[in-house]
Amino acid sequence: MIDLHYAPTPNGWKISILLEELGLPYTVVPIDIRAGEQFKPEFLAISPNNRIPAIVDRAPADCGEPISVFETGAILIYLAEKTGRYLPVDARGRTRVLQWVMWQTAGLGPMLGQHGHFHLYAPEKIPYAIDRFRREATRLYGVLDTQLGKTGRFVAGDEYTIADMACFPWTMTHKAQGFTLDDYPNLKRWYAEVRGRPQVQAGLSVGKFVKEPFSDEARTIMFGASKS
Secondary structure: OOOEEOOOOOOHHHHHHEEEEOOEEEEEEEOOOOOOOOOOOHOOOOOOOOOOOOEEOOOOOOOOEEEEOOOOHHHHHHHHHHOOOOOOOOHHHHHHHHHHHHHHHHHHHHHHHHHHHHHHHHOOOOOOHHHHHHHHHHHHHHHHHHHHHHOOOOOOOOOOOOHHHHHHHHHOOOOOOOOOOHOOHHHHHHHHHOOOOOHHHHHOOOOOOOOOOOOOHHHHHHHHOOOO
């Protein structure tokens, strides 16, 4: 059994989608990031960077003590290796997948996250910051579109892998962030195919976003550097 410490965000969706694709049994442990539950000692014990998601595998392959994993790239790789699925075993295929997972975790996610923050949530609109991160987000969308044009189907080649599951949830934010996929025809085709998968739909349905506006307290908790 996998414990999934989770909130329904693009990073959380990566792991709920993979768990659904794998068909692994898992239990959702909700983390209310607006209330600051990510700073509780019991969560920090498994995710010392106080970010969701994190998992605890209570039935690891070595039959030993439970294994906790934080950071989405590490979780994707751990679960793919545990099951032998969605990550090629040959050196070339594995490298293709891993480099796009790392590209997402180091680039696409952080840049879209920063653009989303300054464009949608920051209490003060800072034109330089909005423009800076929008230009970088636009560039990264272009990189992904070009890659999908080369591969013809999925991010790392003909096979659906954890590279797709890493990238897809962040492209889910395109409308809110003011992007249109019409500008990226290869990405638009891929997006529709991935979103149409039943397992992806199931992963996206885990939990719900809080719809009411951010309170000042929630904004401070989510976007502050630390919790005292």
